[in-house]
Amino acid sequence: MSVYYGSIEAGGTKFVLAIADEHFNIIKKFKFATTTPQETISKTIKYFKENRVSAIGLGSFGPIDLNLSSKTYGYITSTPKVGWKNINLVGQLKEALDIPIYFTTDVNASAYGEMKNTGIKNLVYLTIGTGIGGGAIQNGYFIGGIGHSEMGHQRINRHRDVLTFEGICPFHGDCLEGVAAGPSLEARTGILGEKISSDDPIWDILSYYIAQAAINATLTLAPECIILGGGVMEKPNMISLIQKQFISMLNNYIDLPCSVEKYIRLPTVKENGSATLGNFYLAYSLFTKE
Amino acid sequence: MSVYYGSIEAGGTKFVLAIADEHFNIIKKFKFATTTPQETISKTIKYFKENRVSAIGLGSFGPIDLNLSSKTYGYITSTPKVGWKNINLVGQLKEALDIPIYFTTDVNASAYGEMKNTGIKNLVYLTIGTGIGGGAIQNGYFIGGIGHSEMGHQRINRHRDVLTFEGICPFHGDCLEGVAAGPSLEARTGILGEKISSDDPIWDILSYYIAQAAINATLTLAPECIILGGGVMEKPNMISLIQKQFISMLNNYIDLPCSVEKYIRLPTVKENGSATLGNFYLAYSLFTKE
Known part of the structure; x- marks a missing residue:
């Protein structure tokens, strides 16, 4: 019987x-706008x-709750996105689909x-788009302590x-996301990011x-490389x-493991497919473990 | 035959x-000023x-080289400390003492x-003294990718x-160490840190x-707690x-795992003994593994 893996x-x-x-290999794909939790989750279940x-x-x-021993494991927690605070995303999907879900x-x-x-088993992925987020892996394992990284809200030095x-x-004003996410461009100039010359x-x-986010990731996590994805990074130079x-x-405070062109690079998976590919492998890791 | 562990x-x-x-339990201790590598290392060997x-x-x-496959493993590398650049610290000690050394x-x-x-198996230790440094542990293992953290040189927002x-x-001017290490107090006020009211x-x-360093550690590493040591932290409040x-x-962007008083705390090992205790256990981990 053929085995298929899903990605959300x-x-x-x-x-x-x-x-x-x-x-x-992707055999099917389906995109739709995120609306209310109820509508969005039932579309996914269907x-x-x-x-x-x-x-x-x-x-x-x-932010999400990744603590397996927590009552709210599987929830989206304190997000500013209207209607999505404290939504039991994994619980609803598992109840309806009854299959292993890597969250x-x-x-x-x-x-x-x-x-x-x-x-590469020691890397950081930063996405710079509508929001800014970061994921880090060391020796093939996620960095995230008892939760997960939220590097987009780190403090960095303001440009003079x-x-x-x-x-x-909405939480911190001028954290990294507050001054460098896509929407900050329009907030500062009145022009949509893609329209700015x-x-x-x-x-x-x-x-x-x-x-600065790459410096802080380098000096905290010492990865082999830092991958920058997201809409803002589609701007040519x-x-x-x-x-x-x-x-x-x-x-030159420390030596990089390779040239800066190799060290700070764009995603290698084409067509913004890094997360989808990652999800398939995470599903596989769960399925083969069970 | 009794077993003894050493700490440097x-x-x-x-x-x-x-x-x-x-x-x-500490049975003997010996402190001396760091001078030239030659003098300091021979005192240690003796x-x-x-x-x-x-x-x-x-x-x-x-900075040090922790990459076991590197030619300069065991070296102190690009330190600003005069005379100590590219010193093979572990090599000289191993050659003379011929015992396992956890570096x-x-x-x-x-x-x-x-x-x-x-x-606590997910924690960050920041020392704020003559310099600033940070070490992080996740699930009992050091965070540090293919090297080690250098959190003291992270970028943070300048006070207006x-x-x-x-x-x-000397490398970055106003990185964290440049604006918050002990000597920055005197550089800014002309008065020794301990003398400032x-x-x-x-x-x-x-x-x-x-x-801000604690915020960045929280949002990158999601530890159970952050321990602040070093001379600056001896100031009462x-x-x-x-x-x-x-x-x-x-x-309130994310929930802390405990009260802030428990989350950001002073060292629990008395008399600045955290590193010495850690070194003993690291020696033990190496000795019992061999």
Whole structure:
């Protein structure tokens, strides 16, 4: 009997469902906008009732409860996304589908997908898009202590040219996400990020902030590489701006394991597929363990 | 035959050598100022030739090379400390003493000692003294990817009242160490840290910086607690200033695993003994494995 694995990318703006064969090739995919929990979760259940799989990897926006001994394990917890606070995502899916579900954050799933695609077992994945998040892996295991990373809300140094901008994070104002996520561009300029001309100084400011996140990940986790995904990174020269700022900031304090071009890089899995690939492998790891 | 374990706390300002019985009770201790590598290492060798032990735990100031497959494994590498760059610390000790030596950073040793003393297996230890360093443990294992943490040089947000101060870090100027290590107090006020009155506003600025390091450790590593050691933390109300700033910065974005008083705390091992205790257990772990 053929084995199929499922992937749920539970995003704040959209859900991406996918089915893979036992070689992790995508055979089906279904995207839809995230609306109310009730509507979004029932659509997901319906899809996986019509397309049976042996196990699911579920990478979700957070914060989420990953503590297996907690009453709210499987919940999306204190998210600012209206209606989604304290929603039992895993509980509802398991009750309806009755299959193993590997639950983690969306960026952990992306990090896992990149690990599987590259063979690199010590890496950090930062996504810079509508929000900013980070997932980290050491020796093939997720870093996250008794919960999970929330690197998007770290404190970094403000750029001296734009000290008056308060930042858009509803919790912290000018944490990393507050000053460097996609929506901060429009909040600061009144122009949608994709419409801002490529020689606008804002891109230097943004790369200054993202480079600091890479510095902090380097000096805390000492990975083999840092992968930067998300919509903001689709801007053509963004990666090289960040690499340059990173090198000048690090100032040779430690040796990198490779060139900065290899150390700070774009995702290797094409078409934003890192999380989906990661979810398939996480489903596989759960299914083969049970 | 009785078993004894050795500890070497290799600090930039002083070396602390100690011997423990098999119950990790200190039976002998010897401190001396760190001078030239040649003089300091030969004193250390002499001490352990006169006081034979079965294995040694060596926590050293860094940066150091912990990559077992590297030609410079066991070296202190790019330190600003004059004369100590690229010194083969472990090689010289092993050649002379011919016993197993567990090599790690001084703050990793402190974190390990606190783990053994509390039973908490997911923790971060930050030392704020002449320099700033951080060690982290997850599920009983050191966080450090292919090297080790260097959290003291992370980027954090500058306090708006003192933007003109450039910071004292020789590599980065105003990284965390540059604006919050002990010597930064004197660099900023012209007065030795211990002589600055306790109601001086500088302590609020310092706690603002250290609280950010705790926020970044929380949002990257999700530990069960953060332990703050080092000379700066000996100032009576420093810990409560930091706890207050931390709570207001976090702004309920995530739930802490316990009260902030338990979450951000002073070392539990008395008389600055965390690293020494950690070194004994690391020596034990190596000796019992061989």
